[in-house]
């Protein structure tokens with residue numbers, strides 16, 4: 170496999186759902202041992218196959234709860250597929266959520282190093298990146314403030330600034346650019362385009378057609394965890410709209 | 426299965442799932458160090474004395490013990506405060522690391538849900554920060570030893586080895602408790618009660634030599650328990666050099682080291698076996 174390649178073969182990811190509702194004493198007692206009995210199995214993603222070539226940009230679209238984040242987490246290695254196989258080659262910069270792993274009590278500065286370590290970078294490597302990250306985030310003196318005092322946009326800025334500097338082969342962006350102000354969003358998009366021209370694979374989740382079309386020529390439509398379409402983004406979006414006009418979307422729990 | 430192979434040479438970020446968890450952990454050693462520092466930083470934030478509390482704490486304990494056992498109660502031993510502390514400090518290392526460590530997966534669940542990271546770093550960093558505390562508490566202990574004229578012997582040079590063995594053992598136990606707590610939240614309450622009992626059933630406030638002989642079946646059972654209790658050997662690793670000014674018996678050291686390594690091996694294996702399922706129970 171080449172760096173930046175992603176192969177998803179008939180992958181399925183399930184969650185175990187435990188209902189919190191308790192109506193009888195017996196249920197209350199039984200619920201104490203709920204981990205022991207089999208729970209309701211919910212397949213958030215099932216029978217999904219995707220081949221993504223190095224340098225390709227793909228958008229994932231689908232209704233809320235269709236399994237986009239779950240699929241991305243599986244690609245990022247946070248979740249293990251319960252069925253099928255997921256092969257990923259290369260370094261992943263997971264922006265499953267910007268600033269995942271930030272500690273609100275620590276300063277921006279400390280969080281840069283902490284986040285770097287979470288991504289597998291040594292302190293030395295991060296020192297080399299530090300000034301660039303701070304410059305990209307445009308946080309200036311706020312970098313030494315505890316980040317619990319940051320606004321959500323500032324939080325996202327720092328998160329993206331770190332993620333964009335970790336030399337990824339695969340970039341995963343799960344609907345995270347929305348909190349930045351317009352100027353910062355433009356900056357992020359420009360950076361993402363740079364990445365793409367450098368041959369970095371790009372997976373993007375967005376509910377915004379304009380944003381997705383701008384960055385990705387290809388799109389995969391997820392519908393209740395199944396792959397409903399995979400192809401050019403124009404057609405994909407039509408298919409997505411068509412599906413949404415059908416029976417009410419939103420999570421449905423099916424027995425497996 | 427997710428298979429992740431390393432990207433650019435030296436990238437060192439993504440390691441294949443089939444590579445040993447130990448290797449992966451070694452790659453993330455910087456993260457463990459950073460989490461230890463974070464823990465200490467957050468714990469002592471906005472406190473004037475900061476890390477000094479780590480040393481003040483045992484110092485205050487020592488003062489109380491010294492006063493109690495030199496004036497109020499007749500101490501069964503000379504320098505009884507030193508005797509107590511040499512058992513109590515490693516005990517506190519053990520019990521606090523476990524009680525904090527068993528929460529570590531739950532506390533870091535936001536991260537575990539979002540970032541691919543070997544989860545063992547969380548309990549291990551709790552052990553690490555408690556090791557720092559434990560090591561620092563020797564500063565006041567040695568001070569007090571000087572004050573009460575407890576002889577310093579070369580056996581004290583054994584202490585780093587003792588700390589290492591203790592850390593290995595405690596890491597194994599903490600890993601086990603951390604993963605079990607994810608599946609059964611009752612583990613925490615169980616651990617609290619069990620540790621309370623274990624404190625009295627381990628040579629913390631007494632030791633084998635002090636027990637004397639009674640000819641009752643329960644006393645014999647108690648002695649047998651003390652002999653199989655790994656803490657008897659582990660606490661001795663500190664008490665022998667500090668209080669008795671002698672090296673612990675070689676057999677004891679060998680037993681403690683072998684036991685500690687076995688516990689770490691079991692803890693680490695079980696933890697890594699169960700870790701992929703944690704995310705479903707968080």
Ligand SMILES: Nc1ncnc2c1ncn2[C@@H]1O[C@H](COP(=O)(O)OP(=O)(O)OP(=O)(O)O)[C@@H](O)[C@H]1O
Nearest residue numbers: 184185213231232233234235236237238239240420
């Ligand atoms: N930790 C979890 N435990 C149980 N069920 C979960 C968990 N995470 C997600 N799910 C379920 O899996 C389904 C897919 O969730 P996912 O987050 O992948 O959706 P999504 O496509 O990213 O939605 P959105 O557009 O809202 O971000 C949802 O029905 C959700 O309820």
Ligand SMILES: [Mg+2]
Nearest residue numbers: 237238239343
């Ligand atoms: Mg999502």
